[in-house]
Amino acid sequence: xxxxxxxxxxxxxxxxxxxxxxxxxxxxxxxxxxxxxxxxxxxxxxxxxxxxxxxxxxxxxxxxxxxxxxxxxxxxxxxxxxxxxxxxxxxxxxxxxxxxxxxxxxxxxxxxxxxxxxxxxxxxxxxxxxxxxxxxxxxxxxxxxxxxxxxxxxxxxxxxxxxxxxxxxxxxxxxxxxxxxxxxxxxxxxxxxxxxxxxxxxxxxxxxxxxxxxxxxxxxxxxxxxxxxxxxxxxxxxxxxxxxxxxxxxxxxxxxxxx
Numbered sequence: 001x002x003x004x005x006x007x008x009x010x011x012x013x014x015x016x017x018x019x020x021x022x023x024x025x026x027x028x029x030x031x032x033x034x035x036x037x038x039x040x041x042x043x044x045x046x047x048x049x050x051x052x053x054x055x056x057x058x059x060x061x062x063x064x065x066x067x068x069x070x071x072x073x074x075x076x077x078x079x080x081x082x083x084x085x086x087x088x089x090x091x092x093x094x095x096x097x098x099x100x101x102x103x104x105x106x107x108x109x110x111x112x113x114x115x116x117x118x119x120x121x122x123x124x125x126x127x128x129x130x131x132x133x134x135x136x137x138x139x140x141x142x143x144x145x146x147x148x149x150x151x152x153x154x155x156x157x158x159x160x161x162x163x164x165x166x167x168x169x170x171x172x173x174x175x176x177x178x179x180x181x182x183x184x185x186x187x188x189x190x191x192x193x194x195x196x197x198x199x200x201x202x203x204x205x206x207x208x209x210x211x212x213x214x215x216x217x218x219x220x221x222x223x224x225x226x227x228x229x230x231x232x233x234x235x236x237x238x239x240x241x242x243x244x245x246x247x248x249x250x251x252x253x254x255x256x257x258x259x
Contacts, residue, residue, distance in 0.1 A: 001048075001049065001054070001055040001112045001113065001149070001151045001171075002055070002056065002058065002109060002111045002113075003042045003045045003048060003049050003055060003056070003057045003058070003059075003111065003112065003113045003114075003115065003118070004045075004059075004109050004111040004113070004114045004115070005036070005042050005056045005057060005059050005060070005062070005073055005074070005114075005115045006036070006038070006041070006060055006102060006106075006108050006115070006117075006128075006129070007034055007036060007038045007046045007060070007061045007080070007113065007130070008034075008035045008040065008062075008070075008096040008117075008120045008122075008204075009032035009033065009034060009035070009060065009061055009063040009067055009069065009070035009071070010028075010032060010033065010035045010122045011027070011028060011030060011031075011032060011069075011122070011123040012027065012030070012031055012032070012118065013033075013036075013121070014140060017122075019145040019227060022168050023092055023217065023224065024123060024131055024225075024226070024227045025224060025225040026066075027098075028063070028064050029064070029065070031067075031069060032063055032067045032069055032070055033069060033070050033072035033073070033123070034069075034071070034073045034074055034152070034204045034227050035070070035117065035120050035121050035249060036121060036206070037118070037119070037120065037121055037169045037179060038074075038094075038116075038117050038120075039073075039077075039184040039219075039224065040117065040177050040178070040180070040181050040182060040184055041116055041117050041177050042059070042074045042077050042079060042184065043077065043146055043172055043182045043183070043184040043185060044115055044177050044181055044182050045079070045113075045115050046077065046111070046185075047182060047208065048147065048148070048149055048226070049139070050075035050207050050208050051148070052149065052150070052231045053149075054182075055231060056080040056081075056187070057078065057079040057080055058079065058080060058081050058082065058083065058109045058111070059071055059074045059075065059079045059081070059082040059083070059249075060082070060083045060085075060102060060105050060106050060109065061082065061084050061085070062084070062086070062090060062093075062101055062102060062105075062116045063084060063085075063086055064086060064088070064091065064238050065086065065089070066084070066086045066202055067084075067086070068082070068084060068200055069209060071084060071200060072192075072195045073195075074195070074197045075170060075189040075191075075194075075195035075200075076188075076192045076194070076195040077184070077185055077187050077191060078148050078185075078191065079198075079199070079211060080198065081198055081199045081201070081225070082150065082198070082200045083105050083106075083109065083200075083201045083203065084200055084201070084202045084203070085101050085105050085202075085203050085204075085205070086203075086204070087204045087205045087210065087212070089212035089215060089216045090205065090215055090216050090218055091204050091216050092216050092217030092218075093215050093216050093217075093219070093220060094219075094220040094221055094222050095123070095125045095127050095128050095131065097214070097215040097219050097220060099126060099127075099128050099132045099135060100130070100135060100210065100213060101205070101208065101210060102132055102212075102213065103131075103132045103135035103136050103208065104208035104210060105203060106132065106136065107208055109173055109199070111172060112151070112159065112171045113149065113154065113171055113172060113173060113174075113175070114129075114132065114133070114136070114138070114172070114174040115172060115175055115177060115185045116128070116129040116132070116174065116175075116176050116177075117129075117176060117177065118142065118143055118153075118177070119123065119129060119180075120166075124188035128167045129174055129176045130142065130174070130184070131143070132174060133173075133174035133220070136172075136174070136192070138172050138173050138214055139169050139170070139173045139174070140173065140174040140175070141154065141156045141167050141169050141173065141174075141176075142158065142175075142176045143159040143160075143174045143176060143178055144156045144157065144158055144159070144175050144176065144181060145157050145158070145159040145177075145179065145180070145181055146164075146181065147175060147177065149171065151171070152170070152171055153168055153169065153170055153171065154168070154169040154170070154171055154173050154175060155167075155168055156169065156175060158259070159178055170250060171244070191237070194216055197223030199224075210236075237250070237252070250252060
């Protein structure tokens, strides 16, 4: 079974984020790390691959500047190889353009299962995995809290507001996993050393057969025209109960149209 995990490399959350002045988009020129939310997908993939003999895990990512730091972390955890799409033409890509690029890269790996986080911690669109599934012509199962497979069928407990749904899905398929679906392992020293020699296939847009004018800021269907700081939170009103506290609270809630 060939398992592919979508991994996003994001600016180090330990550093203050910054925006590019011209485009108001996130500055990704510094060191990038694997998104914390994707560590759950990598761990889930490794566990599923371990349950089916002859399986392996491939990491797929899109990042500027040929950045591989986040991919090396996934490789150190146990993934076998990685595919990185890095091209200046991709700067400013929206979710759909990103999905088209990732789908083309994933297709090269001929996966039986594609795993992704429900959303990234720097974009929060939550739309990319299902877009990838549609482009690949695969069924998608989202918000998985538990996943198992026999190599031909996927069994998923899909998290809902009321509990979870039991879902059976034929492979190949795309599944998004929630935080807490598994406990990600820490890369061992042996794994870190081994990751240095594992292959990373670096591709440009042209290698995927995609027109550069259809991606990046030129192909984006949305544009950030302005960024404004959020308003400072004002102090709340203190209600001193002098016998009419309950009535005043009810009146306040009615004013907010809560009740």
